[in-house]
Each structure stands twice: as C-alpha cells, then as structure tokens.
C-alpha cells in the first residue's frame with residue numbers, strides 16, 4: 264500500500280464526521296466556508312505541472328472539501344476538471360460541489376465574456392458554475408496572452424478602456440443563460456463594490472479579496488455584511504515564505520502560536536478558524552495531503568472573543584498580491600479602502 268493510499272484510508276474514516284458549515288449567498292445557495300485554492304502562487308507564474316493540482320483536488324474531495332476555487336488564469340482548469348470528473352458520480356454528486364471560476368483581465372470586453380465562461384466550463388467538464396467572479400477591476404488588452412506587458416513590464420491595458428460595469432452587464436447575461444448560478448467580484452475595494460451594488464441589475468454575491476491576520480479588511484467586512492455580500496479570503500495563510508510579506512508569515516506570529524498551543528491546534532488552523540468564525544469563506548491552497556487535511560480540521564474548536572480580537576489586532580495592512588503592473592490605472596483597487 265502506498266503512503267497516499269493509506270493516508271486516503273485514514274481520512275475516509277475521519278471525513279464523514281467533519282462538519283461542513285456554509286455561508287448563505289443572496290441567491291439562497293450554500294457556499295461552503297472551506298474551499299481548496301488551486302492558484303499558482305505568484306501572479307504571472309504557473310505550476311510547471313498541473314499534476315499536483317489534479318491530485319490535490321481528488322485528495323480534498325476525499326477529505327471532505329466540497330468547494331474548489333479556480334480561474335482561467337491559473338491555467339489548471341483542465342486538471343481540476345479531470346479530478347472533478349473522476350469524483351463526481353462516484354464519491355460526490357455535482358449538486359454537493361461548489362465550483363468557483365473567474366473571468367480574467369484580458370476577457371473584460373463584453374464580447375469576450377460568454378466565450379471565456381464557456382471555455383472554463385468545457386475545461387472543467389461542467390455545465391454550470393456555482394460562482395463566477397470578475398478577477399480584477401481593470402481591463403487588459405484582449406487576447407490569449409494572460410500577462411500582456413510592454414517593454415517596461417507594465418500591463419498593456421485595453422484600448423479603449425472597458426469600464427467594469429460593462430463587463431458586469433455581460434456577466435449578468437451568464438446568469439440569465441443558466442451558465443452560472445451566481446456572480447461576484449474579486450479584488451474590488453469598498454467603493455468599487457458599492458458601484459456594482461448600486462448599478463448592477465444582479466447584485467454581487469461575493470467579493471474575493473486577500474485577507475489574513477496581517478490584512479484584516481474590517482471596513483470591507485462591515486460594508487459587505489450590510490449589503491449581503493459574502494467575503495472570501497484568498498491567501499488566508501499569508502502565502503508562507505512569499506517575498507510579498509517579506510518572509511513574514513502570520514501563522515509564525517508569536518501571538519498566533521500561543522493561541523494555537525492553548526487549543527492544541529496548529530497556527531495555520533488558528534488563522535483559518537479566525538476567518539470562518541467571523542463569517543469569511545476561506546480558500547487555502549495546498550498540494551500536500553497532510554496539509555489539506557490539517558486545513559480542514561477547524562470546525563471542532565472555537566476562539567474566544569478575546570482571542571478573535573487579539574488576532575484582528577495583528578493587522579498591518581500588509582498585502583502580497585498587488586497587480587502592481589497596472590497601478591497607474593484609475594480603477595487599480597489598492598488605493599481605496601478595504
């Protein structure tokens with residue numbers, strides 16, 4: 264028996280007992296609070312192979328995950344799709360899975376939205392998505408190059424510009440066509456989210472933003488709660504080792520470590536528990552079976568109000584994912600409040 268097989272046997276004995284709490288979207292759909300991230304790490308980098316993601320999705324489903332977060336720009340939808348096809352109909356039913364994908368910056372032109380969504384569906388082997396997000400509020404030049412850059416390394420923007428509300432209207436049509444159950448945004452600051460809430464025929468169900476104990480986003484959470492928008496935290500572990508946080512990892516923070524010791528949990532589990540306990544959906548990424556399991560074991564303990572406050576107090580407004588190559592665009596979000 265391989266180590267992976269015996270590990271899967273171990274988790275299949277434990278997974279059924281794991282609670283799977285969910286957030287209720289404005290559509291009435293249940294979005295599991297825990298999802299598996301499948302992103303590639305640094306912006307613009309890709310996995311040298313998508314095989315680890317294919318294996319990770321299968322392990323995650325066997326571990327009890329029912330929510331997978333992917334995107335066209337991760338260039339792994341075929342691998343995610345292959346894993347889903349192997350599990351749907353045997354280990355799980357489609358209706359019990361929640362699948363999110365995202366419309367990339369080079370697909371903002373209204374004529375490109377439907378084909379992009381259809382391509383994601385084909386690659387994933389699905390006939391609908393549970394959630395489709397506009398990945399970022401700035402339109403880049405149309406085409407199949409994911410990171411179109413000029414000689415100075417700046418993103419080549421879409422000319423003429425496509426305001427994100429034009430893109431949003433095309434995404435609303437995807438809901439009408441039954442291709443996606445819900446639509447939302449990602450990396451939108453408070454005023455951008457409010458613009459979609461005010462002007463959208465269909466209101467955004469979700470805003471997916473970077474959040475971890477060093478980027479708490481309390482203003483955004485308050486605004487989202489008042490407007491029935493669910494927040495998903497990406498990079499919820501602070502992407503350990505990433506230069507963006509100067510090698511600092513929230514789960515290596517002494518205060519997080521001390522809380523973890525008190526609960527006999529790992530610091531990573533404390534970072535994830537803090538998010539779900541404040542109603543935030545999390546999509547930690549791991550291709551390591553033991554970590555996929557570890558990150559799911561967060562529904563059997565509770566942080567005290569004081570511990571919740573201590574973790575929120577670690578905020579440094581430290582952001583990893585900056586999309587700095589278009590930071591001169593008026594809709595670059597990170598000048599605004601989160």
Ligand SMILES: NC(=O)c1ccc[n+]([C@@H]2O[C@H](COP(=O)([O-])OP(=O)(O)OC[C@H]3O[C@@H](n4cnc5c(N)ncnc54)[C@H](OP(=O)(O)O)[C@@H]3O)[C@@H](O)[C@H]2O)c1
Pocket residue numbers: 299300301302303304332333398449450471472496497498499500501502503531532546547548549550551554555557558584
């Ligand atoms: N909307 C957006 O613009 C956007 C941007 C970035 C990310 N995302 C989404 O959010 C997901 C997660 O974000 P992320 O990948 O940037 O960061 P993250 O989940 O905070 O960190 C992922 C890294 O943490 C490691 N890790 C996972 N669990 C661990 C544990 N328990 N202990 C120690 N290390 C652990 C993983 O290593 P191993 O894989 O080697 O185990 C991986 O290197 C992405 O995959 C993607 O789906 C969205």
